[in-house]
Amino acid sequence: MKSKHTFRLSREVADQLAELAIRRRVSQAEIVEAALLSLLSPDGSERMEAAFSRRIDRVLRKLEELDHSVEVGNEALALFVRFWLTATPQVPDHAAPSAQAKGKERYDGFIQALSRRLSGSERIAD
Structure with missing residues (x-):
């Protein structure tokens, strides 16, 4: 069973606690409890x-x-x-120059599409 406690923190510490909770994806209470256990525990x-x-x-x-x-x-x-x-x-051999030009055009299009894909949040694997 858990008991409720109220305490005041400086704005700086409260902000750091909130950011840490978001980064670790846990509640602020869990972080405070873990910190207190660490401080109070002999081991x-x-x-x-x-x-x-x-x-x-x-x-x-x-x-x-x-x-x-x-x-x-x-x-x-x-x-x-x-x-x-x-x-x-x-x-x-006679078609090589036009094939190279078309290949460069298609490659440039591929690079642009890849850049758009990487700059967005949508991924094929998703």
Whole structure:
């Protein structure tokens, strides 16, 4: 069972507490409770080490997810390039200049579309 307490904080500390709660996606009360437990506990260093371990584990899980996403993206791109190189016929020598010009135009369009996509919040993977 939890009890209710009222206390006053300076505006600066209150703002820092609010920002930390938003960043960590927890309530301000949870942060205050954890800080008080750490301060009042005789084994505060062990609790702090456990908290750091949990945070490091969380970061490692996110890195593993990121690593997996990058690996999938790399494999997909490599497979596409291999398929494209296999399926696309060679351009005759007389048509090479116009093909290069058209290729540059299409590549520029691709780069512009990629820039728009990366600057927005919408992603294909979503």
